[in-house]
Amino acid sequence: MVAAMNILVTGASGLLGSKLTNILVGKGYNVYSGYLGNRPEYGIPIKLDISNENDVEKVFEVSKPDAVVHAAALTNVDACELKRELAWKTNVIGTKNIVKLSKKYNAFLVYISTDYVFKGDRGMYCEDDVPEPINYYGYTKLKGEEEVKGMLKEYCIARTSVIYGSVPASGKTNFVLWIIEKLRKGEVVNVVVDQYNSPTHNTNLAEMLSEIIEKRMTGTYHLAGATRISRHDFSKLVAETFSLEKNLIMPTTSDKISWTAQRPKDSSLNIVKALRILKSKPLDIQTSLKRLKHEMGFF
Numbered sequence: 001m002v003a004a005m006n007i008l009v010t011g012a013s014g015l016l017g018s019k020l021t022n023i024l025v026g027k028g029y030n031v032y033s034g035y036l037g038n039r040p041e042y043g044i045p046i047k048l049d050i051s052n053e054n055d056v057e058k059v060f061e062v063s064k065p066d067a068v069v070h071a072a073a074l075t076n077v078d079a080c081e082l083k084r085e086l087a088w089k090t091n092v093i094g095t096k097n098i099v100k101l102s103k104k105y106n107a108f109l110v111y112i113s114t115d116y117v118f119k120g121d122r123g124m125y126c127e128d129d130v131p132e133p134i135n136y137y138g139y140t141k142l143k144g145e146e147e148v149k150g151m152l153k154e155y156c157i158a159r160t161s162v163i164y165g166s167v168p169a170s171g172k173t174n175f176v177l178w179i180i181e182k183l184r185k186g187e188v189v190n191v192v193v194d195q196y197n198s199p200t201h202n203t204n205l206a207e208m209l210s211e212i213i214e215k216r217m218t219g220t221y222h223l224a225g226a227t228r229i230s231r232h233d234f235s236k237l238v239a240e241t242f243s244l245e246k247n248l249i250m251p252t253t254s255d256k257i258s259w260t261a262q263r264p265k266d267s268s269l270n271i272v273k274a275l276r277i278l279k280s281k282p283l284d285i286q287t288s289l290k291r292l293k294h295e296m297g298f299f
């Protein structure tokens, strides 16, 4: 019998990592679930600070990974703008440490990146379009990509966009759960009409990633939902799917919201490559929201 693969997932308590570890454990892999402060539910929990090279070294010694999915990051876009040192340490130094040890252990690395590496002036970005981040979060994630490309011959960079899922993770809600909660309470929500992305259901993303790991698919992939949509229209679809009052969703524009970091206007991703190559396809938004509703116990 062939021994099951050892897989290390960093950010295993997060929105993506929690779903991915759940799926990988279900497939029978030995999953090591890296986290910083919120103990993960699935896999073998293993605490580490990715910005500390000794921590990372110890985790690799224990887990001896065949594959690593590096999903840990400082993901709060405004926090990255305000706490630049922490963002750099986590997203760049942390990634450098993971890359170094992946190389040492000859582990296949999948680095999770973001649509925010793009400027956002036209949208539907392809894998080989030139990144030009407009905020510090996007800049640090791009530097992370460069660490991966600079040190490894074989790797996967998977860029995704606005992840949502059925339960809070890493102590935070997500956009869809936030909209549902507000509408259930009968509260008005102001949602921007001038920001477009490719919202991605964490289950769909985790399925695509497990295929990437199993087939050791190298290169850069846009793994995101198959629908380009504005935040406002997305919110309306959420309301429709969960039979909530969509008239509570008011249109607004980015210039009326006091975010610290600038947001790209249209960072939607072209997912044609993933559609063509993967068996687990990026799903359209209606299908994904129906799956989410099902996961949340509504039929």
Ligand SMILES: NC(=O)c1ccc[n+]([C@@H]2O[C@H](COP(=O)([O-])OP(=O)(O)OC[C@H]3O[C@@H](n4cnc5c(N)ncnc54)[C@H](OP(=O)(O)O)[C@@H]3O)[C@@H](O)[C@H]2O)c1
Pocket: 010, 011, 012, 013, 014, 015, 016, 017, 034, 035, 036, 037, 038, 039, 048, 049, 050, 051, 070, 071, 072, 073, 074, 075, 076, 090, 094, 112, 113, 114, 115, 141, 159, 160, 161, 162, 163, 164, 169, 170, 171
């Ligand atoms: N969320 C999105 O909409 C989105 C969109 C595009 C790309 N991405 C990318 O997708 C990946 C996953 O995002 P996500 O939303 O699932 O993240 P998340 O829910 O915000 O979780 C972040 C994870 O990183 C861990 N972490 C943070 N700092 C760490 C450190 N110094 N050492 C070790 N672990 C640390 C956290 O651990 P604790 O919970 O224990 O603190 C948590 O598990 C990230 O790389 C992100 O850049 C996300």
